[in-house]
Amino acid sequence: MTYERQNISRLAPYTPGEQPKPGDRQTVKLNTNENPYPPGQAVVDALRSIDGETLRRYPPPTAAQCRQTIAQAHSLDPKQVIVTNGGDELLRLAITVFCQPRADNPSGAATGGLGIATPSYSLYEVLAAIHDTPLTSVPLLDNFELPDSFAGKLNDAGCRLAMVVNPHAPSGRLGPLDRLERIAQQFKGVLLIDEAYVDFATRDALPLLATDKGLKNVLLLRTLSKGYSLAGLRLGYGLGHPDLIAALDKARDSYNTDAVAQTLAIAALNNRQQAAQTWQAVTKERDRLTGALADRGYRVYPSQANFLLAQAPRPAKTIYESLKSKGVLVRYFDQDPLRDKLRITVGTPQQNDALLTALDSL
Ligand SMILES: *Cc1c(COP(=O)(O)O)cnc(C)c1O
Numbered sequence: 189m190t191y192e193r194q195n196i197s198r199l200a201p202y203t204p205g206e207q208p209k210p211g212d213r214q215t216v217k218l219n220t221n222e223n224p225y226p227p228g229q230a231v232v233d234a235l236r237s238i239d240g241e242t243l244r245r246y247p248p249p250t251a252a253q254c255r256q257t258i259a260q261a262h263s264l265d266p267k268q269v270i271v272t273n274g275g276d277e278l279l280r281l282a283i284t285v286f287c288q289p290r291a292d293n294p295s296g297a298a299t300g301g302l303g304i305a306t307p308s309y310s311l312y313e314v315l316a317a318i319h320d321t322p323l324t325s326v327p328l329l330d331n332f333e334l335p336d337s338f339a340g341k342l343n344d345a346g347c348r349l350a351m352v353v354n355p356h357a358p359s360g361r362l363g364p365l366d367r368l369e370r371i372a373q374q375f376k377g378v379l380l381i382d383e384a385y386v387d388f389a390t391r392d393a394l395p396l397l398a399t400d401k402g403l404k405n406v407l408l409l410r411t412l413s414k415g416y417s418l419a420g421l422r423l424g425y426g427l428g429h430p431d432l433i434a435a436l437d438k439a440r441d442s443y444n445t446d447a448v449a450q451t452l453a454i455a456a457l458n459n460r461q462q463a464a465q466t467w468q469a470v471t472k473e474r475d476r477l478t479g480a481l482a483d484r485g486y487r488v489y490p491s492q493a494n495f496l497l498a499q500a501p502r503p504a505k506t507i508y509e510s511l512k513s514k515g516v517l518v519r520y521f522d523q524d525p526l527r528d529k530l531r532i533t534v535g536t537p538q539q540n541d542a543l544l545t546a547l548d549s550l
Contacts, residue, residue, distance in 0.1 A: 195320040202314040205519055216542045218533040219517040221357075221385070221495050223417040225469065225536070227452075228462025231418070234455035238448055247447035250437075254450040258425055261457045262394060267430040270437055271453070273444050275384055275411035275424030278436075279351065280315055282407065282426075285439050286349040286378050287321040298322040299346025305334055307358065307526055309382065312351045322346075330525075332359035332489065334367060339374035350375055353382040355389050358521065358531045360491025362389050369396055372403045378432065380407045385493035387415025387467050388474070397427060404429040414494060416456045416463045423449040470494050474534045480544050481532075495533045497526075504528050507550065514546045 190197055205220035226232075248254070251271040259266040272278040288300025301322030304312045308328075316323040324345040326338050334352065342350055352371070355362045372379045386392045396406045411424035423445060426436060445453075456463065478488045478496060485501035500507050508520035508530060519531040534540065 193320070195317055199314070199317050202311050206517060208517070214515055216516045216535065216539050216546075218535050218539060218543060219519045219531075220419075221414055221493070221533045222419050223414060223463075223466055223470065223494065224534070224539060225417055225466040227417040228456065228459050230455045230459035230462060231416075231452050234452050235448070238451060242447050242451070245447070247443055247445065247450055249442060251445055251450050254445070254453050255425075257454045257457050258427075261460065262427060264397065264427060265430070268397070268427055268433055270426045270433050270440070271445050271450070272424045272426065272440070273449075274413065274422040275382070275409045276311060277440075277444060278409050278424055278426045279311065279380070279382070280318075281436050281440055282349055282351075282378065282380050283315050283319045283321060285435050287316070287319060288348065289320045290322060291320065297346070300348050301345065303338075303342035303345065303347035303350040303377075305338060305352060307521070307523070308351075308353050309357050309384075328356075332356050332361045333363060334371065339371045343374070343376050347375075348377040349380060350377060351380045351382060353384065354393065355383075355385045355491070355493040357385065357493065358495070358519070358526065359489045359497045360385075360493040360495060361489060362391070362492035365391065365393060365395065368393055369401070369403070372396060372406050375405065378405045378407055380409060382409045384409065384411050384414055385495075386410070387463070388471055388494045389492035394427070397429075404431065407432055412453060412456055415467060417466065418452065418456060421449050421452055423453045469536075470534050473537060473540055476537075477532070477534055477540050477543075480540075484544075484547060495531055497529050497531050499529045504530050507547070510550050511543070511546055514549070516543050516546045518543075 208215040254271050255266040255269040258269045283302060287302050302316045303324040305328050306325045313323055324342055324347055326341050329335055381393045383392055393408055396403055407426055407428035409426055413419035474491060481488050481498050487499040489497045505520055508518060511518055
């Protein structure tokens with residue numbers, strides 16, 4: 189006898205990348221796509237300024253100032269912004285608000301669900317399973333581009349929400365904007381474009397939110413975890429049409445983001461140029477590492493993110509394990525079509541050199 193719902197009993201939970209023990213500064217950690225540089229000085233100063241009184245009170249319930257700052261950063265209206273406990277909360281909220289649980293379909297039809305392209309961020313399917321909403325997976329093309337049939341297949345399956353990550357994880361590919369626009373036009377549900385890595389890319393999908401596009405079903409996900417070196421803070425946000433944002437806002441926890449996160453997010457976004465310096469350093473290293481891996485026989489996919497997907501010249505799993513034994517952590521996914529590849533977060537020049545040295549000594 190178990191107490192949980194059947195879909196939870198059946199659930200294979202999300203497996204996060206390994207985290208070294210607290211205090212371990214030895215491990216070269218290139219496995220969870222964190223920014224290798226510390227957050228900007230403005231963020232650290234804002235953290236120091238937080239006092240006991242700020243913590244005694246509940247945080248601003250609608251995160252008004254934080255939303256104002258985010259809106260301003262993107263030339264949007266605060267009504268087009270929702271702040272969440274990491275980007276992951278926005279993914280969960282979007283399924284809660286836009287997808288239908290199976291049990292609400294008396295006909296037994298598998299409609300009302302989530303549509304994704306595979307492979308991508310594996311949390312998407314876990315969240316669909318938690319909500320017991322139908323999942324439609326469409327395989328990506330060999331170069332990790334979305335197939336032209338994507339929106340049509342999702343419409344046929346009656347999907348109410350699509351999640352597309354751009355730049356794509358785990359390949360780093362930046363898909364063309366006109367393709368996303370076409371999908372948004374064709375798809376009958378909400379198109380969530382997960383831009384977790386967009387700070388490292390040459391362009392974003394914000395133009396799709398322009399009023400003259402008339403697209404009311406586009407929701408962009410952003411996070412401070414990657415570009416702003418604040419994965420430990422847990423702050424993300426959604427950008428979209430005020431009606432979408434209002435629907436999401438109804439379903440979120442009353443105090444979903446805390447006072448510290450709101451204060452530091454404001455400091456981070458008001459001092460964007462401090463983070464932008466790290467984006468430059470990371471993209472420069474990304475290009476160097478791409479070349480260095482190619483020299484060693486790896487096939488590296490062109491990346492606009494802070495990680496590289498590299499097809500290995502020898503069994504990738506063995507390389508992953510050997511690197512781990514040498515104190516270098518990268519990410520290995522034991523599933524097709526990723527089984528012969530490694531996903532490597534771009535680190536500091538020193539970390540990347542340590543990786544290359546370790547590879548040369550295998
Ligand atoms: C990191 C990431 C997110 C959001 O992460 P949070 O830390 O919850 O903000 C969303 N999507 C993808 C693909 C990611 O890699």
